[in-house]
Amino acid sequence: MSKINQDHDGTLGRNNIKYMLHLVHEYELTKKKKHATYRFVTDFYNFHKLKRQNFIKYYNRFKLTNGDPNSLLPAKRGPRYNKSEIAHLIENKVIELRSKGYNRSETFVILKDQFKEFAPLQSTIYNIYRKNNMNKLRPLQIEERKKIIKEKAGELAHIDCHYLPKGIIENDSKRYFLVACMDDATRITWAVVSPNVQAIHVMFASLKILNTLNYRYQIAFQTLMSDNGGEFGSGKLAKNKESHPFELMLQQLGIKHIYTRPYRPQTNGKIERFWKTINEELLEEMVFDSVQHLEDELQKYLLYYNEIRPHSSLDGKTPKDFSDTCERIKQPIV
Template identity: 30%
Template structure:
């Protein structure tokens, strides 16, 4: 102070700024502007635009990415974040994640609309470990056999997973159906490949939380684009989305890797079940006027030809997977035997 007083007089005693002369951690104006621009571009495209995603894009462009906390402060200062105090903190969630790719595939059906207002269903399959989007397919309405076809294609393309996780829709399971016993086509396909089937608790969509959260991302992306005219146009959009989702969208929980990077980083889990997966059940019926009874097998109604000589006879059907034994409930006599051909609706009895 004495030196300052001698050199500058009374003015040298005035308080001076204590700010550091250099700020090595200051964000360059160009990077700050790019962060704001990325936020707006990603939101306009219907994509995720949080700090983690913005940091990933900065790195891909060759910019030094600041911490996510710094990016959040920049976005707040620019008025680009709407406070949401009602949201639960991330630390309050209990997270579950498969240890390996193909350890669990989640599947569900959501919907979207065409330009004419027609409602279309979308079937999606998502790998639980990597969030890798395995399939997106739209049709007017999905049936059990359609879901079986898609699952068969995925098994061929990626090899069978260790398990699946779905809700209790009839295209996935018959366990809550009105009439118990018969397995659906999806269940039979999983049993044939020794794939463990898991279903969420009714009325508890949090069990399938990853795919439910995925639907938010999908629909936000679709809302940023005009409604398609046809299902084929929608499929084109979904294919574009699938590529973007798998290759250009990093995840915080995956160490800022994309789903494709996470899916290909580890060996794949495979079925290990050795339990007996054959089906045992029984049902009663009455031979109709055409000499037939009906049986639901693999999600389809099959017609079993008993013979006109047994019209009106009450019968008991004993089902052991594909083998069916039919006996008269009046006499206990076996009157017909069948081996179901899954490719046919009408089943002639064995000679």
């Protein structure tokens, strides 16, 4: 959908609201199979040359505001900020990250997540390095940076559950979830859709993921880290380790289970970052035709994420390429 411009007296805004209300009316008739022209919503989108995800964004906002017409217009920009103060703050952050051994690609990813549209370009980050005589890392900084990443594939897995927004499946009000597991060393990640986060469902989803990582990428895990949620066994002090489905599965597979510190999600930061990435690149403002459609698109995205998409934290390699030369902590089951 194109950007809507408004004039001083609001005429264009009012006209655009009328047009959007007309689209909403036609869309709802089509969904109810009562429209005289359109049999399917795809016919409606094609006729009006609309992108589904863009229209649904406005439509959902319209419904959430109980039909407020102004919700059909683009949101106004927030206040302007003092650019010099932001620039000074960002420069200090670049220096701080560089002193920890991060390169400009990694710094860019971190600042993009933190500062959004204010994040500097990689060329700007490099200029800050040069200005502060930091364009070359000292040997101690390089060694410190290497310690952050596990060296062997399978040494540590990060696992987590992620809530998907209601309405992500068209004509389906149920809430769905993703379960994902990431190898710390290679960043190879796999995820599946789950109907809920009950322990038995999470156990079966996790087993499916671990099998996929084993057979497709030859990664078998020594240790697995989760949060303290009930689906994962409720933490190291829980008394149900001999009966909990997830704990029993790990015991059978010979995988040690460790937990994040309570109320400290950053302990499992790598998988938390994956959720942000997949939201930005696949899920945000999307509506899927069915659960099967979501699962198909998820699998395509995971192949892209693991085997095509370069990762700055891996010096520009894909996780698959990095994995191919990475030593294993355990031999995979063939």
